[in-house]
Every structure is written in structure tokens, then in C-alpha cells.
Amino acid sequence: MRTLELDADGWAGHRAGQHLDVRLTAEDGYQAQRSYSIATAPDDPLAITVERLEDGEVSPYLVDDVQVGDVFEVRGPIGGYFVWDGAEPEPVLLVAGGSGVVPLVAMARHRARVGSAAPMRLLYSSRTWDDVIYRDELETLGIEVVHTLTREQPPGWSGYSRRIDDELLREVAFPAADGPRVYVCGSTRFVDAAADGLVRLGYDPRSIRTERFGATG
Amino acid sequence: MPIISRGFRGRRQEGPPDRVPPGQYLTDDFPVLSAGPTPHTSLEEWTFTIEGGAQPVRWTWEELQALPREEVTVDIHCVTKWSKLDTAWEGVSVDTLMDAVEHDKEYALAYCDGGYTTNLPLEDLTGGKAWVAYINDGEPLEPEHGGPARLLVPHLYFWKSAKWVRGLQLLDEDEPGFWEQNGYHLYGDPWREQRYWGD
């Protein structure tokens, strides 16, 4: 993982949850494009967090090769649906699968910046403790964080150690009656499973906003 | 002028120009391209039909399997720029199927489970140029790659090699199929780089 701070000419600011598109052009004109969620709160400098995918075409370049001073094209901010502006009072449940945590952490950081009183809870699924992004910072944002580590747990781990299921959701999610808003982000399989589980718990499907992340790197 | 990103190369392999058409790169894997959910048709329900001739002619899966099977090794070229050399297939030549059909048509529209269509001149489906293929690399064709059977027309861009093919509609005139209605070239010769309308 690598977080890149970007200085974008003419950038008009963004909302928590939005993303931008990065376009790279090689010297022979070959182009590749990828979308990355903005990791920072609206009032903070623009930054993206990139997960390095082994067979990726773009992420190894962004994670391994890019140096301060390098340039590439960005388009954005993008997104009018998967956004949280902080003025809403309802509790917010964030459900993250792997790198899906990036736009959700932007929301948590934004909440801390604006001093919102809306309760916010993050349910964050990762393979191992080493895969957890923003691991230490998450504890300082003033939100409740519940981890589940699905593949391997550190010695003495007393937290969840399985994929999200109905029982886990029932224990972690706000009661549906509280009228919470939900943001789920991760792989398609993760997002669909979590959203379906929440609906079975009685959540109004319209209260659940989803963003499916692609596998391409 | 797009901004050049220092040191970015991407991950492309060029290939021998006599095997790899202009603008294409070589790939070692077999990318799955799909415009919709993968259909799953059981072999019991599966049929292949050629209609538009004197009367429709239909084969069940067993009947298709009973037809002479050819093994071919061909290069394939996808309009999204990847090419794969020496791919191995087995199936029935479209010539064998067309031999059973009495007709006076010049074009065909291939139609498929899931709703995909693509058009071809009959001249490009016959003369040893096309197959209904159901084995790839020695194994039954996987659903993601078009199984149980797909069209295989390697001399044209691979969008013409329709996955999940269920039949051919014979026509008097060339009628654009799914991608051809959306900007892709009616014919699609990779050696003349006929990717889009007007190319």
C-alpha cells in the first residue's frame, strides 16, 4: 500500500467518499486508466491510497516507481451517490472489505474534522493484521472500529476471525430501528453479501449505499 | 497532448509482425471478456439451429457431437488489443453444418444465449474458416469462455467468435449485431485494423 499526496491544478475540492481517475501515458502513447478513492477528508490535501496488485499494470508503477515531482493526469472528483457530507445526524455504519476501507476512512476523517455527533462504526474485514490499512490511525478517529481477520490472526487475538455473516452483522450493526445509513465498499462479492445480510437484518435497502471495487490493478 | 508519466511502460509484449496484426499485443493468458452474466445452458436443452434457408435445420448436443470433428490451432485477435497465438480448439466446421442447409442467402447473424449477436458474410463462415467449437486446449469449453459451444472465426476480430452460440439466422443483407450497432466495424479484419465504423 502507498498513499500518494497529489497536487492537482484546478482541483475544486471533493466530498468524502468520492474518487478520481488516474490516467498514465507511456512515451509511445500507450495509456492506462484506473480509479482510486480519495483517502483524505475534504478539508485536507488530496491523497489516494493505492494497493499494489501483483499482476497489476498501474498499481506497481504507482506504488514502486512514482517519485515526488512525477506527474500524471487525474479526472474528478467523481461520485454523487457514495458520499457522506457530515451534516446528517443518523448513525453511520461503514462496512469495508480490504482496500474498500479507503473511501470509508475519508468519511471517518471528515467526521472528525467537522465534529459531527453522528455515531459512526466501522466493520472492517481484512485477511490478516498486516493487511489492515490505517491500522493505528483508525483508533484515533473517534469512531468504533470492529475488525474481522479472515485468514490469519495474531497470537492472542480475541476479535472476529471469519467472513462477515448474518450473526456477525447482528452483533455489530446498529439496530435497523435507529435508521442508520450504511456505506459498504469492497469487492463485488463482499459488497453484495454484506448488503444482502443487512437487508435480512431489517435494514431498508435504500439506506445502504454500495461501491464495488474492481480487481484490476 | 496527454501528459507523459515518467517511466510508465505498462505491460505489453510485442510479437512477430507476420503473426500479430497492427496495434495488437501478445498475451500469455486468456482474458475473459464479457458484456453480461455467464449463461448456463444444460446440454439437454442445448440446440444449434440454422434458419433462414428453405427450412430450419437443428442439431441437439448429441447430434453435434456425432458430426465430424476437426482439431485446429489458430491465432486469435481481440479488438481490445490482445492477441494469443497457437490456441487449440476442436469443433465442427461450419461448412459441415451449412452442407445440411438449402439456401440462397449471403449473410448470417449469429445469435447466442444471453442475447449477444454478431453478423458475418457467409463467405467468412465457410471455406474452412469457421467452426462451432466446444473444446479448447483439450478440455470442454468453460462457460466463461463461451461453453458449451462458441463460434470460432479466427481470421476476424474475436468479437465475431460469438460465445454461447445457439444458431445462425441466414439473411439477404448484412445486419449489424450487438457491437456492430455500437460503433464496431461491420466486418472486422484485424490485418486492416478494422475496429470501428469507418475504419
Added chain:
Amino acid sequence: MTVEERVLDGNAVGGLLLELFGVDLTAAPCLCGSCGAREEVARLDVYVDCPGVVIRCRHCENVMITIVRGPERTWVDLRGTSMMEL
């Protein structure tokens, strides 16, 4: 990864739609021309692993929007969408 696992949603083409239409369409409700379901673009099934972008109704899988980018032109087919609210 299977095709089912690689399907994305309208968020993934937000940038493309912004560039083509000049407006962020991810939150724009659309009506499926086939089954009448009303969903925001962000909640449609989006297939990008093909020679274009194919956007389908999540309920009936009808093709709602197809986008093909050529070197100089872009083709947008909206036949499968009976209404879009901006």
C-alpha cells in the same frame, strides 16, 4: 475471478459519464426500459471487461446503456433506458 466477481457498478464509470455528459450521473435515477425498475446509475451492473462498457439493469439484466470509445468518436446507446432523472 469469475465474471460475476468482476461486475462493477455505476460508480466505476462515473468519470467516463462525467466526461461524456458534463455532469456527475452516479446519483441519477434511471428507469429500465424493459422492467421499469428505478435505480441510480451507481446501482446498475456495469461490465467493463469487454470491447466497451455495458450497463445492465440489476433486476432483469436488460442492457440499459452501451458505451464504445473509438479513437475519435464515442458511441452511446441509451435504448434500454427509458428515462434518466438529472
